[in-house]
Amino acid sequence: MMNHPLVKWIDHRLPIITLMNKELNEYPTPRNLNYWWNFGSLAGIILVIMILTGIVLAMQYTPHKDYAFDSVERIMRDVNFGWMLRYIHANGASFFFIVVYIHIFRGLYYGSYKAPRELLWMIGVVILIVMMATAFMGYVLPWGQMSFWGATVITNLFSAVPVFGEAIVTWLWGGFSVDNATLNRFFALHYLLPFVLVAIVVLHLWALHRFGSNNPLGIDAKGPQDKIPFNPYYTIKDAFGLGVCLIFFAWFVFFAPNYLGHPDNYIPANPLSTPAHIVPEWYFLPFYAILRSIDNKLLGVVAMFASIFVLFILPWLDRSPVRSGKFRPIFKLFFWVLVLDCIVLGICGAKPAEGKWLYISRIGTFWYFLHFFVIIPLLGILERPRPLPASISEPVLKAPAE
Amino acid sequence: MKKLIVPAFAAALTLGLSLAPSQQAVAAEGVAVPQQKWSFDGPFGHYDKMELQRGFQVFREVCASCHGLKYIAFRDLAGLGYSPEEIKQMAEDYTITDGPGDDGEMFDRPGKASDRYPDPFPNDKAAAASNGGAIPPDLSLMAKARPDGANYLYALMTGYEDPPADFDLLEGLHYNAYFPGHQIAMPSPLFEDGVTYGDETPATVDQMAHDVTAFLMWAAEPKMEERKETGIKVLIFLVIFTVLLYAAKRRVWRDIH
Ligand code: HEM
Numbered sequence: 001m002m003n004h005p006l007v008k009w010i011d012h013r014l015p016i017i018t019l020m021n022k023e024l025n026e027y028p029t030p031r032n033l034n035y036w037w038n039f040g041s042l043a044g045i046i047l048v049i050m051i052l053t054g055i056v057l058a059m060q061y062t063p064h065k066d067y068a069f070d071s072v073e074r075i076m077r078d079v080n081f082g083w084m085l086r087y088i089h090a091n092g093a094s095f096f097f098i099v100v101y102i103h104i105f106r107g108l109y110y111g112s113y114k115a116p117r118e119l120l121w122m123i124g125v126v127i128l129i130v131m132m133a134t135a136f137m138g139y140v141l142p143w144g145q146m147s148f149w150g151a152t153v154i155t156n157l158f159s160a161v162p163v164f165g166e167a168i169v170t171w172l173w174g175g176f177s178v179d180n181a182t183l184n185r186f187f188a189l190h191y192l193l194p195f196v197l198v199a200i201v202v203l204h205l206w207a208l209h210r211f212g213s214n215n216p217l218g219i220d221a222k223g224p225q226d227k228i229p230f231n232p233y234y235t236i237k238d239a240f241g242l243g244v245c246l247i248f249f250a251w252f253v254f255f256a257p258n259y260l261g262h263p264d265n266y267i268p269a270n271p272l273s274t275p276a277h278i279v280p281e282w283y284f285l286p287f288y289a290i291l292r293s294i295d296n297k298l299l300g301v302v303a304m305f306a307s308i309f310v311l312f313i314l315p316w317l318d319r320s321p322v323r324s325g326k327f328r329p330i331f332k333l334f335f336w337v338l339v340l341d342c343i344v345l346g347i348c349g350a351k352p353a354e355g356k357w358l359y360i361s362r363i364g365t366f367w368y369f370l371h372f373f374v375i376i377p378l379l380g381i382l383e384r385p386r387p388l389p390a391s392i393s394e395p396v397l398k399a400p401a402e
Numbered sequence: 403m404k405k406l407i408v409p410a411f412a413a414a415l416t417l418g419l420s421l422a423p424s425q426q427a428v429a430a431e432g433v434a435v436p437q438q439k440w441s442f443d444g445p446f447g448h449y450d451k452m453e454l455q456r457g458f459q460v461f462r463e464v465c466a467s468c469h470g471l472k473y474i475a476f477r478d479l480a481g482l483g484y485s486p487e488e489i490k491q492m493a494e495d496y497t498i499t500d501g502p503g504d505d506g507e508m509f510d511r512p513g514k515a516s517d518r519y520p521d522p523f524p525n526d527k528a529a530a531a532s533n534g535g536a537i538p539p540d541l542s543l544m545a546k547a548r549p550d551g552a553n554y555l556y557a558l559m560t561g562y563e564d565p566p567a568d569f570d571l572l573e574g575l576h577y578n579a580y581f582p583g584h585q586i587a588m589p590s591p592l593f594e595d596g597v598t599y600g601d602e603t604p605a606t607v608d609q610m611a612h613d614v615t616a617f618l619m620w621a622a623e624p625k626m627e628e629r630k631e632t633g634i635k636v637l638i639f640l641v642i643f644t645v646l647l648y649a650a651k652r653r654v655w656r657d658i659h
Binding site: 253264 | 629658
């Protein structure tokens with residue numbers, strides 16, 4: 001193909017074929033990546049699925065407070081395969097977060113945020129934030145009870161900003177309550193942000209390809225024997241991973257499409273009737289728990305944002321020269337405690353913020369920040385890491401692959 | 403590598419399970435509802451057309467005097483197994499206000515297959531006025547709009563009983579064991595032999611509650627059979643495809659280890 005005259009003609013003037021060959025085909029990749037490295041490409045594919053189903057949904061959806069709910073029901077009942085599009089889109093958002101959260105914890109465990117990949121990591125955190133904004137606004141679009149009240153609660157957080165709070169909220173709403181103007185702008189932004197995401201993902205990959213993937217040993221490649229070309233090795237491995245992911249995904253879409261949703265969102269939005277419990281989508285629950293664990297509204301909001309923003313400075317909080325948690329026995333332990341902490345916070349987020357749940361979420365929040373601001377910096381100084389292997393190919397060649 | 407797949411799935415599962423509380427939190431306000439057997443349960447679940455027809459009869463003869471079903475058009479009733487003629491007949495039994503006509507006035511005409519199921523009340527105010535201030539909600543999506551929808555609906559229909567001695571029941575409300583707060587504005591809608599089934603099924607309260615619940619599940623999720631059938635095919639394809647990909651992966655990687 002490369003030798004076809006037309007291809008050569010184009011490539012000479014715009015070396016896009018050379019670029020693709022270099023970055024997708026020959027691209028040298030550590031030979032020892034395990035299956036945790038599948039989740040990046042999975043996230044990219046889900047983003048594409050979300051955009052494709054979203055565009056088709058948008059062809060039938062009406063962003064007006066009097067018609068939005070009906071138009072979604074029309075998609076479910078009268079549009080050919082509309083139910084499938086919508087269930088793919090709604091569950092796709094959940095899977096997007098599952099995959100990205102695993103991807104992030106992979107990075108945390110193997111120290112992928114450390115030099116020279118700090119900027120790659122920070123761009124990843126930006127992706128997480130934009131994703132959250134996109135999903136939050138998407139959830140408002142069907143204009144059910146949870147859409148409406150979720151939007152009301154979350155936008156109201158900004159009223160905690162000193163002095164300008166109320167003005168900011170009015171500005172966000174485009175009025176004096178969550179109303180048609182809010183729905184309209186959320187739709188406009190929900191359509192826009194995924195494409196912004198695509199652009200940020202390109203930057204993410206660009207930064208990735210500068211130094212290449214980290215690997216389970218966390219040591220740099222010593223030479224060509226440590227690397228293999230991306231294609232066919234990782235293309236086929238990623239394809240297999242995609243197959244497994246799609247099996248789980250299809251199970252939800254076809255057999256439990258509303259399991260991850262909230263029943264109240266099948267009740268049309270009603271500004272006069274507040275649901276007994278307003279809960280956000282599951283992927284926001286840990287952050288919601290942090291928000292509600294603090295009595296002061298402003299401090300709660302600050303803590304919630306800080307819980308994400310702390311990731312930006314993580315590369316400088318962790319001073320340990322060893323990347324991979326494999327060689328850091330104490331770090332490894334605290335890593336799993338953090339995973340547990342996040343799950344516990346998630347459960348707290350779903351419970352009413354009172355009694356023992358409030359207690360637990362306070363402990364969880366405290367631990368979360370303790371982990372990043374105290375434990376991680378201290379471990380960098382105090383922990384004695386285990387000896388590192390001399391090169392990637394050495395343990396790979398000696399021990400059977402893990 | 404196998405060592406890692408297991409924790410990966412375990413992590414995914416834990417994540418999945420940790421979501422369950424969000425549903426339970428809501429259910430927790432009411433009372434745990436007893437689980438019934440439904441023909442539409444599980445991946446191979448399907449609707450029982452006779453049951454749906456009986457359920458529709460209960461809806462039409464009992465519930466429809468208070469509740470709407472606005473997302474269902476008469477033509478949709480084909481999903482219950484009715485023929486186009488039967489549907490046309492059924493629709494013509496209803497009077498629909500249409501217009502304005504050429505003279506600028508609204509007019510009444512017999513229903514058509516394309517009409518939505520008519521609401522019992524002209525507006526919410528009228529609905530509230532006739533029901534002691536409570537508005538009977540539209541039932542089209544009810545089976546999906548409550549936690550554990552189908553079981554809850556059945557429990558609600560059969561959950562009317564005498565209040566405990568110390569219970570303070572407000573004037574005009576009715577005690578129901580499963581309604582959150584136990585005081586509901588809807589009087590018990592089902593009575594033994596409240597309808598006469600064409601297929602001679604005895605119209606007990608349990609039977610009618612079961613039938614009308616199945617019908618409401620269908621109304622909320624009319625594409626469920628299509629969805630599950632498609633799902634089985636998609637899953638079979640994906641499993642085979644993924645096994646092949648795994649074999650291909652093993653083969654490509656053979657020379658690496
Ligand atoms: C980052 C990718 C995206 C995420 C995470 C996302 C997330 C969501 C979520 C959570 C919902 C609510 C689903 C529900 O409960 O019904 C939704 C709805 C919707 N989204 Fe997206 N979305 C994405 C991309 C897109 C794109 C690119 C478009 C269109 C160009 C789009 C169009 C829509 C429409 C029309 C709805 C309303 C229909 C419905 O509620 O099912 N989405 N989105």
